[in-house]
Amino acid sequence: MVRENIVSEAIVSSRLISRAWGSLTEYELSYRRPDGDIGKMSREVYDRGHAAAVLLCHIDRPTVVLVRQFRPPPLINGDNPYLLEACAGVLEGDTPEECIRREAIEEAGIVVRDLRKIVSAYCNPAALTEVVTLFIGTFDDESRTAGGGLAHEGEDIEVVELPFETAFSMIGTGEIVDMKTIILLQALHIELLTGGAKL
Ligand SMILES: Nc1nc2c(ncn2[C@@H]2O[C@H](COP(=O)(O)OP(=O)(O)O[C@H]3O[C@H](CO)[C@@H](O)[C@H](O)[C@@H]3O)[C@@H](O)[C@H]2O)c(=O)[nH]1
Numbered sequence: 001m002v003r004e005n006i007v008s009e010a011i012v013s014s015r016l017i018s019r020a021w022g023s024l025t026e027y028e029l030s031y032r033r034p035d036g037d038i039g040k041m042s043r044e045v046y047d048r049g050h051a052a053a054v055l056l057c058h059i060d061r062p063t064v065v066l067v068r069q070f071r072p073p074p075l076i077n078g079d080n081p082y083l084l085e086a087c088a089g090v091l092e093g094d095t096p097e098e099c100i101r102r103e104a105i106e107e108a109g110i111v112v113r114d115l116r117k118i119v120s121a122y123c124n125p126a127a128l129t130e131v132v133t134l135f136i137g138t139f140d141d142e143s144r145t146a147g148g149g150l151a152h153e154g155e156d157i158e159v160v161e162l163p164f165e166t167a168f169s170m171i172g173t174g175e176i177v178d179m180k181t182i183i184l185l186q187a188l189h190i191e192l193l194t195g196g197a198k199l
């Protein structure tokens, strides 16, 4: 049997369930099982585009800037819905770097100076098409303007500057529960431990 030449991963059919802000589609799929057989699967997938996020680090003091905003899913779960997160946004036909420089100005009022990519990753490969690209960026007091999000988009965003050590400890206390923010704080923590970065 020459299974190797069979293209097993395929979208067999799709049905649009909802198209509004994003699109929710039910897919019938085929894939290769570990034993080599062809499996079938039905899955709902939500598409709201790709995204970028940045941990904003002050150049002259050991602080980071995060943004606090209202998020519906934690409210629905009965959790605190005012999440403290790294500045982030959805790509608008631009590159992740262009997107995150724009979002840093819109949300945090910060013109990012140096920007370095940490990683691109699927935030929920079970149900979302979204790939988020994570960056660490630097800023100084001269590069700050008014932030707070776009009022016409209902983005009421509180800009919060706090010591990196405080932000990092908030992962342990459960005060920071956003995955991209946790990854970025841990990435910076590792860089500080290994001498790859200093604050
Ligand atoms: N009307 C409407 N507006 C929406 C909807 N979903 C998003 N928006 C609007 O779309 C904009 C999206 O804001 P961005 O700053 O571009 O994205 P984000 O919501 O911050 O997303 C980032 O954070 C998420 C949570 O951690 C991440 O999941 C995502 O990857 C990204 O990094 C906001 O103005 C928001 O109000 C919706 O269902 N309806």
Ligand SMILES: [Mg+2]
Residues within 6 Å of the ligand: 087, 088, 089, 090, 103, 107
């Ligand atoms: Mg945002």
